Amino acid sequence: MDNLKAVSFELRKDVVNMIYKAKTGHMGGDFSVMDILVTLYYKHMNITPATANDPKRDRFILSKGHSVEALYSVLAGRGFFPKTDLETYSQFQSKYIGHPNNKVNGIEMNSGSLGHGLSVSVGMALAGKMDQSSYRVYTVMGDGELAEGSVWEGAMAAGHYKLDNLTAVVDRNRLQISGTTEEVMAQDDQDQRWSSFGWNVIHAKGNDMDSLDQAFQTAKETKGRPTVIIADTTKGYGVSFMENKAGWHHRIPNQEEYEQALAELEQRRVAAYE
Amino acid sequence: MNKIPNRQAICDVLVEKANTDNDIVVLCSDSRGSASLADFVTAHPDQFIETGIAEQNIVSIAAGLAKCGKKPYVASPACFLSTRSMEQAKVDVAYSNTNVKLIGISGGISYGALGMTHHSSTDIATMGSIPNMRVYIPSDRLQTKKLFKCLLEDEKPAYIRVGRNPVEDLYKEENIEFELDRATLVHEGNDLTIVACGELVSAANNAAIELEKQGVYARVLDMYCVKPIDRLAIEKAAKETKGIITIEEHTYIGGLGAMVSQIVANTAPKKVINLALPDSPVVTGVSKEVFDYYGLNKEGIVKAAMELINDVR
Numbered sequence: 394m395d396n397l398k399a400v401s402f403e404l405r406k407d408v409v410n411m412i413y414k415a416k417t418g419h420m421g422g423d424f425s426v427m428d429i430l431v432t433l434y435y436k437h438m439n440i441t442p443a444t445a446n447d448p449k450r451d452r453f454i455l456s457k458g459h460s461v462e463a464l465y466s467v468l469a470g471r472g473f474f475p476k477t478d479l480e481t482y483s484q485f486q487s488k489y490i491g492h493p494n495n496k497v498n499g500i501e502m503n504s505g506s507l508g509h510g511l512s513v514s515v516g517m518a519l520a521g522k523m524d525q526s527s528y529r530v531y532t533v534m535g536d537g538e539l540a541e542g543s544v545w546e547g548a549m550a551a552g553h554y555k556l557d558n559l560t561a562v563v564d565r566n567r568l569q570i571s572g573t574t575e576e577v578m579a580q581d582d583q584d585q586r587w588s589s590f591g592w593n594v595i596h597a598k599g600n601d602m603d604s605l606d607q608a609f610q611t612a613k614e615t616k617g618r619p620t621v622i623i624a625d626t627t628k629g630y631g632v633s634f635m636e637n638k639a640g641w642h643h644r645i646p647n648q649e650e651y652e653q654a655l656a657e658l659e660q661r662r663v664a665a666y667e
Numbered sequence: 668m669n670k671i672p673n674r675q676a677i678c679d680v681l682v683e684k685a686n687t688d689n690d691i692v693v694l695c696s697d698s699r700g701s702a703s704l705a706d707f708v709t710a711h712p713d714q715f716i717e718t719g720i721a722e723q724n725i726v727s728i729a730a731g732l733a734k735c736g737k738k739p740y741v742a743s744p745a746c747f748l749s750t751r752s753m754e755q756a757k758v759d760v761a762y763s764n765t766n767v768k769l770i771g772i773s774g775g776i777s778y779g780a781l782g783m784t785h786h787s788s789t790d791i792a793t794m795g796s797i798p799n800m801r802v803y804i805p806s807d808r809l810q811t812k813k814l815f816k817c818l819l820e821d822e823k824p825a826y827i828r829v830g831r832n833p834v835e836d837l838y839k840e841e842n843i844e845f846e847l848d849r850a851t852l853v854h855e856g857n858d859l860t861i862v863a864c865g866e867l868v869s870a871a872n873n874a875a876i877e878l879e880k881q882g883v884y885a886r887v888l889d890m891y892c893v894k895p896i897d898r899l900a901i902e903k904a905a906k907e908t909k910g911i912i913t914i915e916e917h918t919y920i921g922g923l924g925a926m927v928s929q930i931v932a933n934t935a936p937k938k939v940i941n942l943a944l945p946d947s948p949v950v951t952g953v954s955k956e957v958f959d960y961y962g963l964n965k966e967g968i969v970k971a972a973m974e975l976i977n978d979v980r
Contacts, residue, residue: 413805416897443886448735448736452734452735479866495763496881501734502730502731502759502763502901502939503758503759503762503763504758506754506758507724509727509759510730512723512724512727512728512755512759513728513730513731513734513759514731515724515727515728515731516727516728516729516731516732516734516735516739517731517732517734517735518731519716519728519731519732520731520734520735520736520737521735522734523692523713523714523737524735541706542723543723543724543727543755546718546721546723546724547727547728549724550718550721550724550728552721553719568729625785647757647853659804
């Protein structure tokens with residue numbers, strides 16, 4: 394088993410390179426969600442490049458599609474496409490665009506408009522139940538995304554149909570473009586909201602692999618209802634000057650910041666082995 | 668007079684095909700009754716999904732099902748399906764290229780006195796403007812059946828609008844001329860062309876019969892395939908006849924008439940008259956009353972045809 398913490402810092406460096414070169418991207422959310430994606434793709438999800446089209450594969454939908462750079466780096470890390478493809482990110486005629494594109498190997502659905510992923514996942518989970526297939530469906534939403542009404546249509550349907558093959562994760566980094574989620578549209582009563590829709594609610598430390606690992610395991614073992622993992626994360630996690638700064642939602646580092654970010658991530662990667 | 672509405676014809680095809688295809692899934696948003704899908708629910712309860720009154724959700728769920736190998740048919744009132752869930756149709760269906768068929772029931776102004784909330788007189792414009800979304804408005808029940816048998820064979824997104832009321836049969840049970848994405852020639856003529864879709868093809872055909880008595884020979888094209896429109900048939904009509912009349916149960920903005928006019932203007936300029944609903948909430952009434960009020964009937968077409976003929980003489 395790889396040292397997943399080290400992997401996640403290494404993949405963050407890919408994200409920094411992608412965004413610095415393209416001068417576009419959403420680094421803050423990439424870094425908050427990275428450990429969730431690594432835990433799923435390197436440990437919990439039953440999918441590899443060889444089984445990317447297997448009907449029994451686990452499904453993943455990145456509902457907070459703007460964190461696609463994190464997903465690209467994870468998929469490249471797992472061998473769904475060559476890592477050199479990342480250099481074309483956002484370049485002219487590239488399929489590696491700024492939101493998930495299902496022309497990219499390993500990506501199921503196009504997303505980018507918030508509030509769609511949960512309902513799509515409900516459809517996938519319903520299909521699994523109809524076919525009595527054992528695959529699981531995962532989706533990750535942002536906490537700001539929860540203001541979209543369609544999220545709650547999906548939540549209602551998942552509860553109604555008791556979709557225990559569905560796990561939703563909320564990347565609870567508490568920041569969105571305009572400021573804190575509590576200032577913009579309060580989200581602190583998540584537990585009551587999800588449980589009132591019939592969901593099993595688990596809290597996890599979203600930048601802690603062990604905590605995430607345990608949460609996904611509990612979700613797998615939960616029968617008769619879907620599970621939501623409220624993953625408390627830090628926006629910009631891994632780079633000191635980006636952490637908890639709303640501005641880093643989509644800011645592009647200058648050369649000095651770029652070099653410092655790479656240096657810090659390398660330090661954190663090495664430290665992960667200690 | 669035929670008593671079977673097009674929605675019932677759709678249900679019949681789906682029930683029959685689902686006997687041998689477990690992947691067909693029908694979804695309703697508390698609309699199984701108005702969609703005439705009760706027979707499907709009885710025959711194939713395990714292939715039916717109810718989402719409640721949640722049009723955004725129903726479209727995304729269908730996309731998820733399709734991505735897992737199902738063949739979802741979403742039946743929901745056209746008014747809500749074509750605008751409230753337009754973004755889900757754009758992102759999860761058209762952009763993601765999922766095999767979802769969106770069936771807008773009680774389309775156009777079928778709901779009559781229920782008002783503009785329940786009218787879908789902009790659905791060609793909304794759904795048709797989405798890249799990779801096809802738009803079909805079949806005329807009679809026989810053509811509707813043919814269309815659905817074809818759609819069941821392909822894996823691409825489509826929006827299909829049907830009205831609420833039974834439509835007079837245009838075709839004959841034993842000999843239904845149909846080719847996917849090709850306009851059907853309903854009436855031959857080389858003086859002018861009438862391009863119609865949906866319920867109004869019947870009015871166009873009746874107008875052509877009336878015009879013939881006055882020595883005017885109108886070609887009638889059933890353009891059930893609004894998108895991809897049969898461009899060749901339109902270009903041919905523009906070249907071979909003196910002008911074109913379009914008629915549709917839709918506003919004149921972004922509908923069949925607009926699409927036909929664009930093609931004619933680009934490739935074979937001729938006079939085109941668009942008969943359509945106005946850019947305002949329509950007058951209260953049942954379909955026939957509303958159509959008569961706006962001249963979307965045999966008389967309106969004949970009048971426009973005579974104007975057109977006199978104009979180009």
